[in-house]
Amino acid sequence: MNGYRRRHGLLAGALVIGLTASACANGDDSAQSGKVADTSGKAPTGVTLTLWHNTADPTALLDLYKAYEKKSGNTIDLVDIPADSFPSTVQTKWATGARPDILEWHGNQVDVLSLNAAKNMIDLSALPFVKKEGTLADVSGNVGGKVYAATVGSLSVDGIFYNKQVFTKAGLQPPQTYAELAADCKTLKARTPGVTPIFEAGGSQWPPQILSAFDYLAESNTDQAYDRSILDGKAQLNDPNGPFVAGLKAYDSLRKAGCFNSDANTAKWEDSFKAVLSGKAAMVANNSDSIGLLNSDANNDTAKVDAAVGFVGLSATKAVTNYAPSPLGTYYVPSTGDSKKERAAVDFIDYITGAGYADYIKEAKIIPTLSGTATPQLQGLLQDVKTAYDKGATLSVNSPLPGFSSFGAEAQKLLAGQETPQQVADKMQTYYTQAAAAAKQ
Numbered sequence: 001m002n003g004y005r006r007r008h009g010l011l012a013g014a015l016v017i018g019l020t021a022s023a024c025a026n027g028d029d030s031a032q033s034g035k036v037a038d039t040s041g042k043a044p045t046g047v048t049l050t051l052w053h054n055t056a057d058p059t060a061l062l063d064l065y066k067a068y069e070k071k072s073g074n075t076i077d078l079v080d081i082p083a084d085s086f087p088s089t090v091q092t093k094w095a096t097g098a099r100p101d102i103l104e105w106h107g108n109q110v111d112v113l114s115l116n117a118a119k120n121m122i123d124l125s126a127l128p129f130v131k132k133e134g135t136l137a138d139v140s141g142n143v144g145g146k147v148y149a150a151t152v153g154s155l156s157v158d159g160i161f162y163n164k165q166v167f168t169k170a171g172l173q174p175p176q177t178y179a180e181l182a183a184d185c186k187t188l189k190a191r192t193p194g195v196t197p198i199f200e201a202g203g204s205q206w207p208p209q210i211l212s213a214f215d216y217l218a219e220s221n222t223d224q225a226y227d228r229s230i231l232d233g234k235a236q237l238n239d240p241n242g243p244f245v246a247g248l249k250a251y252d253s254l255r256k257a258g259c260f261n262s263d264a265n266t267a268k269w270e271d272s273f274k275a276v277l278s279g280k281a282a283m284v285a286n287n288s289d290s291i292g293l294l295n296s297d298a299n300n301d302t303a304k305v306d307a308a309v310g311f312v313g314l315s316a317t318k319a320v321t322n323y324a325p326s327p328l329g330t331y332y333v334p335s336t337g338d339s340k341k342e343r344a345a346v347d348f349i350d351y352i353t354g355a356g357y358a359d360y361i362k363e364a365k366i367i368p369t370l371s372g373t374a375t376p377q378l379q380g381l382l383q384d385v386k387t388a389y390d391k392g393a394t395l396s397v398n399s400p401l402p403g404f405s406s407f408g409a410e411a412q413k414l415l416a417g418q419e420t421p422q423q424v425a426d427k428m429q430t431y432y433t434q435a436a437a438a439a440k441q
Contacts, residue, residue, distance in 0.1 A: 035335045035342075036123045043347035044340050045073035049101040052090065054328055056083035057104070058292040060364035061153070061329055067359065068351050074344055076102075084204050084269055086327065087111070087405065101345045103332040107140030107149050107325025108399040113439055115332075117141070121148040122333040122342060129353030132370035139395065140325035141332065150349050152357060153329020154366040157288040157385050158210050158218075158322050158396065159313040161273070166195055166282045174283075174312045176319035178216060178250045185259035188282050198254065199272040199281035200264040200415060207269055208411035211254075211285035214396050216247030218315035218322035221394040230401060230432070237432060238425035243316065244397075248421030250316075252414060265416045273297055277308055288385045289328050295379075306380030313388035321388045324396040402435030403428065 051065070065076045079100060081089050090105060094115055105111065115121070124130070125147045130137045133151065141149020160181075162174045170191040175181040185197040201207040220226040220243045229235035237244045254260065261267060261281065273294050275281035288311070298304045313321030331352070333345040352360070353370060361368050365376045367386060378386065398404035410427055413419040419427075 037127055037346045038343050039346060043072065044344050047341055047344040048075040048077050049341060049344055049348065050077045050079055051102040051104065052079045052081050052100040053104045054083050054086050055080050056289065056292060057328055058364060060360055063363060064352055064356055064360045067356050068348055071351060071355065072347060087206065099334045099336050101336060101341045102348055103334055104327060105330060105332055106327045107151050107330045109143065110398055110400065110402055110404050112141055112143050112148060113402060114405055117143050117148040120335055122335050124148060124150060124333065124349060127349060129370060132372060134371060136369055139399065140330060149330050149332050150353050151325045151330045151369050152352055152360065153326045154288060155323045155369065156326035157389050157393065158214050159311055159388055160283050160285055161276050162283045162310050163276050163279045164308060164310050166192055166279050174310060176312060176314045177317050181314065182254060182257065185254060185257060189258065192282065195279065196261040196275065196281040197259045197283065199275045199284045200260040201267045201269045201272045202264050202412045202415045203266040204269040205408040205412050207272065207286060208415045209407050210287065212251035212411045212414060213244060213247045214322050214398065215285055215314055216250055216316050217243055217397045218320040218394050219318045221397050224395055227397055227400050236429050238422065238429040240422065245421055245425045248414060248424055252421050255415060255417065277305065289326050291381055302379045309381055311381055311384040311388060313391065320392045320394060322396045323389065323393050324399050401432060402439050403431035406431040
């Protein structure tokens with residue numbers, strides 16, 4: 001095995017809220033803009049490539065990095081980005097001008113714009129994986145019709161994780177609408193005292209976004225209808241009668257009804273899944289990326305996890321899930337000016353989407369994102385996710401809307417009762433307007 005190692009130390013730095021495309025274009029990016037992936041000649045060997053990666057990467061991805069090292073003769077130097085503060089840590093370092101050779105990052109357009117991919121990333125559009133991604137390539141890492149990212153990880157699907165035993169004891173079925181969610185909270189409080197109906201993790205900032213907006217709005221965004229209405233200026237996020245405000249109000253009602261854990265403002269993402277797995281909490285709203293964390297909490301006893309936890313999709317009035325390209329397994333090649341390393345990084349993309357892909361999918365036991373690869377037998381909980389997705393799924397509303405990098409902080413304030421739903425919506429409309437204007441500069 002080549003020198004496979006991790007390098008720690010990217011934990012420091014203040015949280016960066018609302019970085020826009022223009023704010024992130026630090027340094028002389030113009031000299032690096034417009035680069036297209038170089039696939040000419042034989043890829044170099046003996047090169048050390050730094051990879052900023054999410055610490056929530058499952059074992060299968062870590063093994064994929066090792067497999068590339070063995071095949072290529074190159075070394076992957078993993079730089080750990082903590083899952084708990086992943087977006088803010090990456091954005092903070094990026095804003096200083098620091099660049100890895102390979103970046104694991106979100107595929108949502110808003111996140112791609114936040115790092116100014118058109119100037120700072122290498123265009124991968126001509127690589128073979130793009131055709132295999134199909135319509136996913138139109139969404140993940142795509143700006144202006146150019147594909148800057150390869151997505152090999154599963155789609156990140158939002159919904160409700162629930163403890164099966166708690167629901168059975170309470171005589172309930174898992175909710176599929178917000179009205180059912182509120183009713184279940186009331187019943188759980190009466191029939192299972194001591195069990196938190198819904199665990200919320202405001203201490204990690206990003207989790208409250210899911211239940212306060214993304215889940216609620218799923219049914220409104222069929223064929224990206226709601227996104228288009230905002231982008232076209234036909235609707236505004238802060239419309240008092242609009243679905244965004246309605247979702248925030250529904251979330252605030254759950255808070256006022258005492259549905260959340262007493263430490264909701266400070267609890268962490270990791271805490272939420274331990275609580276649901278153990279039955280200390282009945283539900284948590286989060287995404288399918290968290291299944292790896294659940295498995296880890298159960299010492300990788302997937303049978304134990306499947307026996308204890310289920311998953312359903314929900315939205316305002318229908319059982320509709322929402323999804324986004326997962327940051328776990330979505331990779332970019334930053335333009336660094338080092339042509340040798342850039343060529344090797346492109347070779348990494350070729351490998352993980354080509355020769356190494358089938359073995360990765362087989363080990364990961366996930367739904368393939370690239371055509372031509374068979375779906376392996378799935379863990380029961382992941383099968384629940386697939387079932388929910390197949391019943392109806394829409395793209396998460398934050399995927400193409402600039403300014404949503406600020407929503408985590410605003411959702412946290414809503415959870416803490418520091419802002420009203422309308423105040424949050426008013427701020428988000430302002431952030432959107434400012435970021436949209438900056439992105440056009």
